[in-house]
Amino acid sequence: MMRGARVRRRVSGAVAALALIAGVVGGMPVAAADGVRVVQVARGLDTPWALAFLPDGRLLVTERPGRMRVVSADGTLSAPIAGLPEVQARGQGGLLDVVLSPSFERDRTIFFSFAQPTEGGARTAVARAVLDLQGLRLNEVKVIFAQKDEPSGGHHWGSRLVFDRHGMLFVTLGDRFSGRDKAQDLSSHLGKIVRIAPDGSVPPDNPFVAKPGALPEIWSYGHRNVQGAALHPVTGNLWAHEHGPQGGDEVNEVLPGRNYGWPVITYGREYVIGTKIGEGTERADVQPPKLQWTPSIAPSGMAFSTSSVYPGWQGDLFVGALKFRLVSRLSEQGDKLVERERLLQDAGKRIRDVRQGPDGKLWVLDETDGAVLRLDPI
Template sequence: MTRGGSTVARSRATQRLVLTLLALSLTAACSAETRFDTREHTVRVVEVTDGLEHPWSLAFLPNGDMLVTERPGRLRIVRDGQLLPDPVPGLPDIRAIGQGGLLDLALHPAFDSNRLVYVSYAADHDRGVTTHVARGRFEDEALHDVEVLFIAEPASGGGRHFGSRLLFDRDGYLYITVGDRGTMDRSQRLDDHAGTTIRLYDDGRIPGDNPFVGRNDARPEIYTYGNRNAQGMALHPETGDVWQNEHGPRGGDEVNLIRAGINYGWPVITHGVDYSGATIGEGITEKEGMEQPVHHWTPSIAPSGMAFYTGDAFPRWQGNLFVGALAHTHVARLVMDGERVVEEETLLREMGQRIRDVRQGPDGYLWLLTDHRNGRLLRVEPAE
C-alpha cells in the first residue's frame, strides 16, 4: 500500500512538473512580444532572435541583414529574423578576458561602395592585453584583407575597462573610446591612451589638427582625456557633435559633449565614490580646467550603447537621447534642450534585461541588444 501510494505520488509530481514546464514554455513564448506604456507612446517590444552570447554591438546592412558582435569573439549575421548558425570568418585574433573580447562594430560611411567594417576588440600586445581596432572588407559573408589600424598603448594586465565604442562623424573621422583599464590615474596622462577618446582618419592616420599633435609629452591620437570607461557614443542629428556616456564607479555615470583637447576630470573630480565607499581623487565634483558632465547618474545605472532618435515611428521622441542601462536594466530616455538634459524617463525596466546596445534602425524603430549568456535582439515598435 505504501509503495503504491508512493508511486501514485511520484506520478502526480511528475505530471505537475510537466505542466509547470509547459506553462513556463508558454510564458516564454508570450514574452517574445510585450506591451509597455510610456509617457509619450505605447510600445511593443518584439524578440527578433535570441541565442546570442553576450552580444555587444549591432549594425544594419543595406540588404536588410544585421551584423552582431558577441563578446567571446564571434561576428554573427541575422537575416530575416533568424540568427545564421555559422559565425563570420576572418576576424583578427581576439582575447576574451573579463569585460574584453569582440566589442563594437561600425560600418564605413561609404560602406555601400567599399564594404569596410570596423571592429574594436581586446587582444594580446606586448606582454599584456589592450584595445585594438581593425577593419576588413565584408564580402560573401566573410571578412577579407583585415588590417589593424590602432592599438591602445601601453598594454596592461586584467580584464577591465576597455571602452571600445566606435563612431564616424560627418567629416569621416573615426572616434574610438579607450577605458582606463582599471588604473584610474592613467586617464590624466597624455602619454597614455588609457582613459581617452581617440580620433583618426578612416585608414588609421592621425589628423594634423588633433589637439595634442606636435607635443613630445602626448600621444597624437588623443582627442579627449580624463575619461573613465566610455561605452556609448552617438552623433547629434542636427549639430553633428559627438556625444558620449561613460561609466562612473558607485555613482557618477556621465553624459558628455565631446570637444577637442578637453579634460573630463576622471579621477580628479567625480560625482561617484569608490566601490568600497572611499573618496576618489580630490573628493570634489568641480575643478577649474576640467569639464562638467552634461548629465550624470548617481547611483550608477552603468550606461552602455546610446542613440539619438530621428525616426517617424515615434514622433514625440524625435531629438531624444536613448541610453542603455546595464546595472539598472532599463533604457533611459533623455529629453534635450540644446546641450541640456531637461527631462528623463525610465523605460522597459519591467523586462529586467541588461541593455548593452541601442540603435535606431532603418525602419525607424529602436533596436536593443541584451547582455546575457543567452542574449536577445529586440525591436521596439509602436503599439498604438
C-alpha cells in the same frame, strides 16, 4: 540568365530587408510597456555586444567571446564569420564594437574593436576588413590602431566606434581600471577618446597634434570607461557616456582637447569603502557633464532618435543600462539633459547596445537572453 539572376537576387534581398524592418518575418512580440511593443527579432547569441545594419536589411552582430554573425530577416543566426584576429575574451574584454564604412556599399569595409592580447597583457585595438557576406569571411584584415598601453586585467576597454561627418573615426578607450591616473596623462591612451582616419593615420586638425609629449590621436581625456557614443543630430558633435564607480555615470558632449576630469573630478566614490575620489565634482578647467547618475545605472550603448516614428521623442537621447536593466530616455533642456522616463524597467534585460535602425525605430541588444530586440510604437 545572369542578368535575370541578379534581378532576382536584388528583389529577394529587398523583400528580406523590408521583412526584417517591418517585423513581418520571424519577429515576435515579447512585451508591451512604456508606449512601445518589444519585438524579439532574434535570440541565441552569446553575450552580444554591438549591432550594425547592413544595406540589405540584415544585421551584423558581435559576440564578446570572439564571434561575429549575420542575423537574417527571419531571425536566423549565421555561422561565425571567419577571419577574425585573435581576441582576448576575459573579464569585460573580447570582440566589442562594429561599424560599417561610410562607403560600405562600394568598398564592403567594416571596422571593429577588440581586446588584443599582447606579451605584456592586452589592449584595445581597432581593425578594418573587407566583409565577404556570401563566404561569411573577413578579408584584408588590418589593425589600424592599438593602445600604446597594454596592462594586465580584464576591465574597462571602452570601446565604441563612431564616424564623424568628415569620415574620421572616433574610438573610445577605457582606463583599464588599474591605470586610472593615466587618464590625465596625454602620453598615454588610457582613459581617452581618440580620433583617427580610416587608414589609422592622425587627422591634422586633432587638438594635440602640435603639443610636445602628447599622443596626436587624442581627442579628449579624463574618461573612465566609455561604452556609449553617438553624433548629435544637429551639431554633429560627439556625445558619449561613461561608467562611474559608485555613482557618477556621466553623459558628455565630447569637445576637442577638453578634460572630462577622471579621476580628479568625479561624482563617483571608491568601491566598498565609499570614500571620495579626487578633489571634488567641479573644476574650472574640467568640462562638466550634461547629466550624471548617482547611483550608477551602468550605461551601455546610446542613440539619438531622429525619426518621427515615436510621437514626442524626436531628438531625444536613449541610453541602455546594464545594472538597472532599462533604457533611459533623455531630453535636452538648455545646456543640460533631463531624464524623461525609463523604458523596459519591467522587462529585466541587461541592455548592451542601442541603435536607431534605417526604419527609424530603436533596436537594442539584450545581453540577458542573447537577443536582438526592436521597439515598435504602439
